[in-house]
Structures are given as C-alpha cells and as structure tokens.
Amino acid sequence: MRRLLAAFLLCLALPCGAGVLTRAALEKLYPSPWMIGDKDAAVPVWPVHRQNGPTTELVGYLFESIDFVSVPGFAGVPINLLVALDARGNFIDVRVVSHHEPVFLDGLGEGPLHQFVGQYRGLSLKQNVIIDASGKKDGMAAHIDGVAKATASVRIINQTLLSAALKVARKKLGFSAAQDPDRAARIRSDLVETLTPEDLRREGMLHSFVLRNAEVEKKFAGSDAAGLDDAVLKQPGDTFADLQVALVSVPSIGRSLLDDASWKRLSARLEEGDHALLVRWRGGYAPVSERFVPGMPPDRFTLMQGGLPIEMRDLNLDLRFKDASEGGQARVFRVIAQAGLDPAQPLDLALHVTRLKGMIYPERFVREFGFAYRLPDRIYILPPKEDSAWVAAWKQRWIELALISVALVLLFAALSRQARLVADARRFAWFRAAYLAFTLAFIGWYAQGQLSIVTLTGVIHALKEGASLAFLLYDPVSLLVWAAVIVSLFIWGRGTFCGWLCPFGALQEFAGKLGRFAKLPQVRLRHRADARLRLLKYVVLAVLLGSVFVPGQATGWLVEVEPFKTSITLGFQRTWPYVLYAGLLVAASAVWYKFFCRYLCPLGAGLALFGRVRLFDWLPRRTECGKPCQTCRHRCDYVAIAPSGAIRYDDCFQCMDCVVIHQSEDRCAPLMLEKKRRVIIPVKAA
Structure with missing residues (x-):
C-alpha cells in the first residue's frame, strides 16, 4: 500500500493551463454588430469594436480570467470566466468557460452558477460588490444574490472575476496600478x-x-x-x-x-x-x-x-x-x-x-x-477598513462558528474525562445520540461542515500547480472542523472525526440503530475477511490521489465515490443516480454496520494513515482483555479489537462502547469475577 501511494505521489505535475478561447470562437459568441480584433500581444485581451456611422469605436475588451488570476476552487482547479468589460469599467457580459466546483457538477447543477455570474452584467468596477440577498444597487455598492449551499464557491468566483477585471482595467483603461479605486478616500x-x-x-x-x-x-x-x-x-x-x-x-x-x-x-x-x-x-x-x-x-x-x-x-x-x-x-x-x-x-x-x-x-x-x-x-x-473576501465570510457565519466551537470544546473535554463520561451507561448513550444528532443536523445539513476528500485533492492540486491555498479560507465552518480533526489526530487518532464529527457517519449510525430496532438481520464478517475488505478504502484513496496528476476531469468524477455531497451538502436534492447510490449506502448501514465508513471511505483511509501520529493509546485495557476475556471484541461493531484484546486504532471509530463495558461491573468479565470474590457468604451453625 505504501509503495502504491508513493508511486502516485511521485508522478510528474502538469503545467497549469491558460486561456482556451480563440478569436473564431468569440466571434460566434458575439456576432455583428460586434467586431472582435486580434488578441493583444502584451496583454491577453481581445479589443471589441462597433460600427457607429462612418467611424469604428472601441466598445471594450474580452478576456479570460485564468490569464490574469488563478484562484483555486474547491477541487483545487481555478475557475475560468469569460468577461466583456467596456471602456469605462462596466461589465457587459460574464460567462463561465470552465469550472470543477463539486457543488455545481451534478449537484445543484450549473443553472444556479450561470444565474449567479449573470448578475454582474451592468455592474461597474467602481462599485463594491456585496454578496447577500437584498438585491440593492446604488452608486457605490451593488448587492447580488449568493447561492445556497455554495457560499464558498461563489465567493471564490467573485474574487476571481474582480481581481482579473481590475488587472485588465489598470493595464488597458487607465485605472490606477497603485490600488483599487474603491479603496480611495x-x-x-x-x-x-x-x-x-x-x-x-x-x-x-x-x-x-x-x-x-x-x-x-x-x-x-x-x-x-x-x-x-x-x-x-x-x-x-x-x-x-x-x-x-x-x-x-x-x-x-x-x-x-x-x-x-x-x-x-x-x-x-x-x-x-x-x-x-x-x-x-x-x-x-x-x-x-x-x-x-x-x-x-x-x-x-x-x-x-x-x-x-x-x-x-x-x-x-x-x-x-x-x-x-x-x-x-x-x-x-x-x-x-x-x-x-x-x-x-x-x-x-x-x-x-x-x-x-x-x-x-x-x-x-x-x-x-x-x-x-x-x-x-x-x-x-476615509473608506471603511478593508476586509478580505474570506474575512467577510467568517464575519457572516460567526454564530455558526461560535456554536460549533462550543460543541468542539465540549467534545474534547468529555473525551479527556472518559471515566466520568461512561460512568453511567444510560447517560452516555443519551449524550452520544444527542451529539451525533447535532453533528448531522447542525454541522452537516445546516452549517454545511461535512469534510470531504475533495479538500485533500484540491490542496494537492493547488500545491502541484504552485497556487495559493487561500481558497480554504472561504469555507470557515469546514476549516474549523478540519482544525479540530487535525488536533484530535495527535491525541486520539482518526476516531474523533469518524465517530463523532462526520455528519454522514452519524446518518449511518442512526440507520444502523434503526435497523437493529427493527430486528433486521445483521451482516458480520469473520475477522480475516473483514480485514481484507477494509483494504479497499486504501485502494480508493490511492486512485483518487493519483488522479490529481492525470489531465482531465477524472478526479471530479472519482470523488463521487463519496456520497457526502448528495446526502449532506445537497440534502438528497440531486439527480436520481446519485440519490440512489447514497440511499443504498445508508440502507446498507441498517444491516451492515457503517458499511461505507469501514470499507469504502477514502477520507477515513487518509485519516487512518495520518492517525498513526497518535501520541496515546488512550482506551483502557486490562491484562485479562483477550486472555481470556473476549467480551469487548465480540461487542465491537467495528471489529476494531484484535483477538489479543489490543485496540486497532486505525479501525476504531471511538464509539467508546468498549470503555463502557470496561468500566461496568455488570458487563466486564474480570470486574464481574472480582465482584463475586468480594461477596461474603455467612456460615451459620446447623
């Protein structure tokens, strides 16, 4: 497995692409009375003219955003826009040439994306563009509608468009090269x-x-x-x-x-x-x-x-x-x-x-x-203090960030005091159910904080192309959860995310509990077969990471092995093949406990590998565990306990059921024997 991963990561990176449109293609998009000139040799723009009586006047310029800025999207690939800018800095037209944004690829579909960029027509570079739902337009500011479930992507698009247009305006329209004119007094x-x-x-x-x-x-x-x-x-x-x-x-x-x-x-x-x-x-x-x-x-x-x-x-x-x-x-x-x-x-x-x-x-x-x-x-x-686009995203979502921060502190505090946490098995069961419900409903469906392998492939692609990682800042909720997961890897391993903070994992766990409540037959493989099947997720991970180094859109298709976008990000509002796939995985969990998480999840495989930096073997064990007691092993739904009684942390989802058993005098065999030894049977004369 290590050799396979190394082979993929050592593949040669391909150079970043530039503009793809030709003059002939532009003439089809913008026919008469527009006249497209030759591409400027110094600045990659096409001048656009129009016949006005006996004279020909300059209308503006056409250009592709990727020739001027390269802001990676959430797949790690820059979004390329075709922009028509008039001679006074007004947007005549904005179109999407190419993108790899997961939420718009068979998710919400490209309709909302085209509607979003269409709102820039008629706006000016003199205006501050504010993404909200007010729809206001005034001399110095224009308010445009965002796209629900794609807030980070539309901010990246906005940053790409304005940055590229300002560069063209400064080079061709006489805009100041010193600063953004909107930031002047x-x-x-x-x-x-x-x-x-x-x-x-x-x-x-x-x-x-x-x-x-x-x-x-x-x-x-x-x-x-x-x-x-x-x-x-x-x-x-x-x-x-x-x-x-x-x-x-x-x-x-x-x-x-x-x-x-x-x-x-x-x-x-x-x-x-x-x-x-x-x-x-x-x-x-x-x-x-x-x-x-x-x-x-x-x-x-x-x-x-x-x-x-x-x-x-x-x-x-x-x-x-x-x-x-x-x-x-x-x-x-x-x-x-x-x-x-x-x-x-x-x-x-x-x-x-x-x-x-x-x-x-x-x-x-x-x-x-x-x-x-x-x-x-x-x-x-003086203008108000300037905020970067990502700063505005963090400010707008401060309530969600505050609630999730409190929840993370609560979780970390609870896990660090596991003895108190599991002292009452019934209370612990309610705590875990409530926390998973919060993870699914608030972090997942409401705050859109489902982590995904897309982030890892996007980071690798950006590093390969020498691009900035600033695109991560546009999704503050996910970045906050990522920070907590990275910290937890050093303390507890991969289980903190997979067992507590993954919304799709919580959905599967609820499906599994529902299946047992309905007394559906449960699939449980033998130890050796289960261990072999678990290797599949590492193969999926290797293929995904390797696809980043392959030209084309292979990565965009392969990441669909994750049902996260369909079930959590889009709430099952997607075309039927994706909904069917995600629904089957959730249904499978009702009879085969957390099937996807254990055998197919590439993100879980990656976290398992990184989780080996864990500093502590924090789950308590006794010398009798495995020799001869096998209670925890047989009760572990994840098959994460070896016959020797040792915890396999790469496979552990940190559900803490084994800790509950370990602390219980009514369920742990060694403690039950010790309890019996403490019982004194009084001897009375016949």
Whole structure:
C-alpha cells in the first residue's frame, strides 16, 4: 500500500493551463454588430469594436480570467470566466468557460452558477460588490444574490472575476496600478465653504510653486546643458516659473475660486469620482508648451501618487475666477475616477524643464522640479477598513462558528474525562445520540461542515500547480472542523472525526440503530475477511490521489465515490443516480454496520494513515482483555479489537462502547469475577 501511494505521489505535475478561447470562437459568441480584433500581444485581451456611422469605436475588451488570476476552487482547479468589460469599467457580459466546483457538477447543477455570474452584467468596477440577498444597487455598492449551499464557491468566483477585471482595467483603461479605486478616500460633497484665496493658501488647498532661475541652472550644472540659457545666467534671482495649483473639483475650493457659471460648467464635465486639477501660471515657463494640443495630457507637467504616474487630460474649459486680479493663464486637467487618485494622499506634481543642445539632431536634457499638494483632513472621508473576501465570510457565519466551537470544546473535554463520561451507561448513550444528532443536523445539513476528500485533492492540486491555498479560507465552518480533526489526530487518532464529527457517519449510525430496532438481520464478517475488505478504502484513496496528476476531469468524477455531497451538502436534492447510490449506502448501514465508513471511505483511509501520529493509546485495557476475556471484541461493531484484546486504532471509530463495558461491573468479565470474590457468604451453625 505504501509503495502504491508513493508511486502516485511521485508522478510528474502538469503545467497549469491558460486561456482556451480563440478569436473564431468569440466571434460566434458575439456576432455583428460586434467586431472582435486580434488578441493583444502584451496583454491577453481581445479589443471589441462597433460600427457607429462612418467611424469604428472601441466598445471594450474580452478576456479570460485564468490569464490574469488563478484562484483555486474547491477541487483545487481555478475557475475560468469569460468577461466583456467596456471602456469605462462596466461589465457587459460574464460567462463561465470552465469550472470543477463539486457543488455545481451534478449537484445543484450549473443553472444556479450561470444565474449567479449573470448578475454582474451592468455592474461597474467602481462599485463594491456585496454578496447577500437584498438585491440593492446604488452608486457605490451593488448587492447580488449568493447561492445556497455554495457560499464558498461563489465567493471564490467573485474574487476571481474582480481581481482579473481590475488587472485588465489598470493595464488597458487607465485605472490606477497603485490600488483599487474603491479603496480611495471620497471628497465630502456635503461640505461647502466660502473661503478667500488667503484661507485656501493657508490650509494648502491653493498651493503656490515658484521656481527661480538659479535653481534651474543648479539642476543642469555638471551636464552638457549647463549654461545654455543666457537669460537664466544673466538674472539668476528672477522667477523662472510661477504656478498655482488647486483641486477645483472639491466644492469648497471650486466654489471659492470660480464664479457660479464656471463652477456649473466644470461640474457638468465631471462624472462621479472624477477630479479636476487647476493649474494657473503668470508668464515665465508654462506647464504646457507652444505645441500643446487642447484636450491632451500636459506635456510639461505630470502627476504621480505612490510612486506611480496618473494620467490627467485637459478639459479645454474657459473658466472665470472670482478674483480677477490674479491674472495669468489657466488650464484645468481631469483625472478620471478609474485612475484611482486618492485625495487623502499627497499628489506629487512635477514641472519638467527641457534644454536642447545641437541644431539638426539636438540632444535633450530634462530636469524635474517637484512639489507636493495635500488636502486637509476635513475635506475627504476615509473608506471603511478593508476586509478580505474570506474575512467577510467568517464575519457572516460567526454564530455558526461560535456554536460549533462550543460543541468542539465540549467534545474534547468529555473525551479527556472518559471515566466520568461512561460512568453511567444510560447517560452516555443519551449524550452520544444527542451529539451525533447535532453533528448531522447542525454541522452537516445546516452549517454545511461535512469534510470531504475533495479538500485533500484540491490542496494537492493547488500545491502541484504552485497556487495559493487561500481558497480554504472561504469555507470557515469546514476549516474549523478540519482544525479540530487535525488536533484530535495527535491525541486520539482518526476516531474523533469518524465517530463523532462526520455528519454522514452519524446518518449511518442512526440507520444502523434503526435497523437493529427493527430486528433486521445483521451482516458480520469473520475477522480475516473483514480485514481484507477494509483494504479497499486504501485502494480508493490511492486512485483518487493519483488522479490529481492525470489531465482531465477524472478526479471530479472519482470523488463521487463519496456520497457526502448528495446526502449532506445537497440534502438528497440531486439527480436520481446519485440519490440512489447514497440511499443504498445508508440502507446498507441498517444491516451492515457503517458499511461505507469501514470499507469504502477514502477520507477515513487518509485519516487512518495520518492517525498513526497518535501520541496515546488512550482506551483502557486490562491484562485479562483477550486472555481470556473476549467480551469487548465480540461487542465491537467495528471489529476494531484484535483477538489479543489490543485496540486497532486505525479501525476504531471511538464509539467508546468498549470503555463502557470496561468500566461496568455488570458487563466486564474480570470486574464481574472480582465482584463475586468480594461477596461474603455467612456460615451459620446447623
């Protein structure tokens, strides 16, 4: 068995796939009037155009999410989405290209999956997407419906879609490469003040930048451009450039500097989230050259934030100022919302001065003179503290997590005090029945905490592809149970999960008790036959783990050997072959105690292997156990006690029936004999 497992695990990993669609395939999906262009050589997107009269306009871009992000799903394989994004960052269309999510493969079916991704059509990357059932839509947030029984999968899909779309938007639409624009501060629209130019300068909202000739010459000193400007050399103390900058899209600044008509014209040209930067200058070196074309970015003036450039374009607006005495020239440059400008952070502005040396092919020398512009805190609103998508999942399920945590603490405490736990056999029977009912109904059917071999195959696949294991965080209930199971492996072995925390195991145990109550005949194999049949689950485990290294969807089909998804995750709401298979396994348990768990369960086989790290042989034994007493062995429904009386922990489900017998003076043969010896028979004279 060890050699077989090693052979599978040493198979060579295959490289992760990329996008699979071609231009021809996309043209079938999006026929005329759409026109699909050639795939971009630098960024894997297809430009989409549309005929608009005599001109052809860019509609947006088509791309596959797998070309940009690789967030593993619960099968360990990334979900691939086809996304159509328009030129302003709105979702035109979202479709599923491929996925291996178990819950949507013959489970709920793919209908709910396609309905879920369809909700993104018409939404914008400017909006926060919140998965709930409210159905709200507003300027900054959109609420979309999730999918019951697939909460973790839809969060992974959401993360995949938004991450890929933001990467495309940053590379092709001018979105900021520094951060998500939704995480930028917002200008307060409710704060409108009337301030004088002196007030604006004092608070830094109107910033003056004066550059002297001597400063310019000093920058060029030591280069071949030094001394090329005679005017600068002759009058070093004179002003080279005199600029004033202000973020006039801020109501308090714009209304204080511009007259009412100009403010209205400016506001009409800006969309929600846009910013407008006013630059005024009086003579000297201008922020735009003589060759500057209105409507274009300034050719001598740049804006950066966080060390990354942010594009701004001239609005070509004729503005009038309240204070006409300032004079000079002015330009207003627009920064679109998608650029991700954060008004809470400094704006790093720079004036570029160029000198030319030579006549025909002159050599260019450029020097940069920078300064910072910052708004006071009262002007903007900071965004709420950012939570990762998986953090939101944990917050939404805190009640379930709290109840399960209490139940786990109770179980661990009870198992650590086994003598007290089994002191009263009747009380212990009620405790175990109640706990199994909680496991089945709450952990399994309600909280969807059924552990599965799918998690192990998903982890192996992710490690094989070098992908992150962050997908585990999207299912907090399962992760909590996994943590408890891993701890229990070191203390008690595999039995804590298989005997107490497995919802399908609890369902089988109840079916077995019902079968005995109905006095159905029970199947019980001889020791040798039972031992051989138990090896089958290790073969199933080896085949499943090996399938991870085989191309295709073999793993997705093979994991169906587990009936967990059908019976617990989907509550038997599935197509009839799967329901029939799961139903037969449950029915088999009524006559063959926990048939699936003992002979077929690959997860149980894996836990049995890992359970060998157990630190304690915690089930009590006596020297008489097995020699000559065989009571526990014959009463063990799992056939987990050897003829020698030793516990086979790999096969033990921790039901503790043997501990109940071991502690009972009425059922344990050695204790019964000892009890008889203590009885004193009085001798009386005849």
